[in-house]
Amino acid sequence: MKTYRIATIPGDGIGKEVVPAGQRVLETLASSGSSFRFEFENFVWGSDWFREHGMMMPDNGLDALRGKDAILFGSAGDPHIPDHITLWGLRLKICQGFDQYANVRPTRILPGIDSPLRRCGPNDLNWVIVRENSEGEYAGVGGRVHQGHPIEAATDISIMTRAGVERIMRFAFRLAQSRPRKLLTVITKSNAQRHAMVMWDEIAVQISKEYPDVQWDKELVDAATARMVNRPATLDTIVATNLHADILSDLAAALAGSLGIAPTGNIDPEQRYPSMFEPIHGSAFDIMGKGLANPVGTFWSVVMLLEHLGENEAAAKVMRAIESVTANPALHTRDLGGKATTAQVTNAVCQHLVCRPANDCR
Numbered sequence: 001m002k003t004y005r006i007a008t009i010p011g012d013g014i015g016k017e018v019v020p021a022g023q024r025v026l027e028t029l030a031s032s033g034s035s036f037r038f039e040f041e042n043f044v045w046g047s048d049w050f051r052e053h054g055m056m057m058p059d060n061g062l063d064a065l066r067g068k069d070a071i072l073f074g075s076a077g078d079p080h081i082p083d084h085i086t087l088w089g090l091r092l093k094i095c096q097g098f099d100q101y102a103n104v105r106p107t108r109i110l111p112g113i114d115s116p117l118r119r120c121g122p123n124d125l126n127w128v129i130v131r132e133n134s135e136g137e138y139a140g141v142g143g144r145v146h147q148g149h150p151i152e153a154a155t156d157i158s159i160m161t162r163a164g165v166e167r168i169m170r171f172a173f174r175l176a177q178s179r180p181r182k183l184l185t186v187i188t189k190s191n192a193q194r195h196a197m198v199m200w201d202e203i204a205v206q207i208s209k210e211y212p213d214v215q216w217d218k219e220l221v222d223a224a225t226a227r228m229v230n231r232p233a234t235l236d237t238i239v240a241t242n243l244h245a246d247i248l249s250d251l252a253a254a255l256a257g258s259l260g261i262a263p264t265g266n267i268d269p270e271q272r273y274p275s276m277f278e279p280i281h282g283s284a285f286d287i288m289g290k291g292l293a294n295p296v297g298t299f300w301s302v303v304m305l306l307e308h309l310g311e312n313e314a315a316a317k318v319m320r321a322i323e324s325v326t327a328n329p330a331l332h333t334r335d336l337g338g339k340a341t342t343a344q345v346t347n348a349v350c351q352h353l354v355c356r357p358a359n360d361c362r
Contacts, residue, residue, distance in 0.1 A: 002036040004309060007068040007274070011046040011090065013283025014293035015074020021346040022072055022298040025321075028350040029314055036311065041068070047078035047086060056089030062097045065274060070305050072298075073278035079285055088140070091278075095133055098273035100266035101164065102171045103131035104304070105249040105280065110296075111327035113257035113336060117232060120255075124233040127252055128179070130172040131245030133266055135164045138242045160196040160241075162203065169207040171269055172239035176214045179237060184216040187224050187240035187248065200241070225251060253280060260294030260335040261326070263301035265308065275308055277301040287334075291341040294333040296322060299349055321352035 006026070010019040023040055030037045043064070045057040056076070058064075065071060071094070076086045094100070108126040109115050115125065139159035146152045169186075176184035186204045190197035201218065208216055219227060221244045227234065228251060240248060253262035259281045266276040279297030287293060299322050306315035325331045325348045332338025333345060 003039050004036060004069045005039045005041070005067065006305075007065050007071045008040055008042045009045055009071060009073045009090075009094075010042070011074040011076045011283070012048075012078050012086065013075055013285045013288045014281070015046070015076075015283060017288075017291070017293045017342055018279060018295045018298040019072055019074040021295040021342060022302050024346060025299055025302055025318065025349055025353070026072075028353050029318060032354045034314060036314075045090060046076060047081050050078075050081060050085070050089065056086060057093060062094070065094065065098075068274045069309060071274050071276035072301070072305065073276050074298075075278070075281065075283040077283035077285075092138065092140075094276055095266050098268055098276070099134060100268050100273070100275055101132065101134040102168060102267040102269055103133035103245065103264060104175070104267055105129040105131065105245075105252070105262065105264045106300075106304070107249070107252040107256050107262060109256050110261060111323045112329060112332070113261070113326055115255060115257055117229065117255055120232055125252075125256060127232075127235050128175060128237050129245050129249045129252060130168065130175060130237065130239040131249065132164065132168040132240070132242050134242075135159050135161060136242035158193075158196055158241075158243075160199060162199070165200055165203045166207060167269075168239065169204055170210070172237060173207055173211040173214050173216075176216070176237035177211055181236045182214050183236040184214055185224070185235055185238045186216060186218045187221050187238060187244050188218055189221050189244070191220060197241075221248070224248060228252065228255060249280060258294065258335040259297070260333065261296040261300065263297050263304055265301070265304040267308065275305075277305040277308070291343060292334050293342045294335050295342050295345055295349075296326065296333075317353065318349075321349045324352050325349050 008019050008023055010016040026038050050056050076090045106128045109122045137158045141159050142156040144154040188197050188201050190201045253259045262280045264278055264280050268275050279301055281297055303315045303319050331340045331345055331348050333340050
């Protein structure tokens with residue numbers, strides 16, 4: 001029997017609630033007739049670790065993760081610690097340390113969930129956003145001088161390399177090629193950013209020639225926000241820079257009903273290192289410990305984790321369980337306008353996984 005070694009990093013806030021829920025779903029799946037099992041190791045890194053040790057994770061933390069098959073991550077963020085410390089000290093340290101250069105964020109309207117777009121049908125909003133995850137606006141290049149003085153100056157420099165842009169473009173074109181519509185939209189801002197973004201556009205044209213069966217177009221990021229709202233059916237696969245995709249994917253999740261249902265995968269496509277999967281919501285300290293967190297984003301991230309491991313049948317089984325639960329308004333959490341708890345949603349998904357046949361679940 002195949003054993004997958006999974007690292008769990010709950011992190012901060014509601015991450016400590018949804019990651020154990022995700023682990024429970026994986027354990028339930030493995031115990032219900034699967035040909036594989038999971039071996040979990042939990043890492044208590046995050047803001048509490050920072051308060052005790054002065055860092056978000058140990059200096060040798062990447063070595064502890066290196067041999068894992070995948071990582072299930074919760075969230076990073078604490079109202080008492082500056083955001084740049086929590087982000088760079090944990091999540092980005094892992095993403096960049098393991099060269100997880102493709103951030104993949106699927107978005108669609110799940111059964112039973114209302115979209116703010118009243119005229120939008122379930123098939124009109126079915127996107128995958130590919131976010132360049134290793135450089136761009138989050139390269140970490142910049143600094144501050146003359147702090148506290150009237151002449152204080154600060155810089156953050158967006159760094160794009162030909163190698164980095166080429167690999168994310170190829171990843172996006174391949175992903176678009178694998179989807180039924182074979183449609184890709186490249187997000188840019190080259191009308192204003194006339195160096196790096198112009199190179200981004202030029203490389204998109206070059207890479208497109210390798211994928212003649214993919215139809216593609218280019219959209220300025222500001223116009224893309226309006227297109228996502230007004231013409232969602234014209235989009236399918238979307239590729240954008242680190243910052244642009246970060247913003248657009250939150251808009252996409254909100255248009256699909258809630259940030260609480262949205263997943264993401266930080267992928268090393270070459271599988272040199274473990275990839276990391278997480279819900280896109282934050283630490284949400286305002287609801288921490290109240291049992292109100294929506295675990296669906298984590299469960300969908302589990303689906304992506306299983307797909308990455310090549311367990312596509314198991315991934316489809318979990319996705320069907322998620323859809324059966326979201327289709328029931330009584331199992332909607334507060335962010336979806338309901339009153340269900342984290343535990344109730346988790347129990348319902350697990351129940352669906354063990355039902356035989358699945359359509360006997362109630």
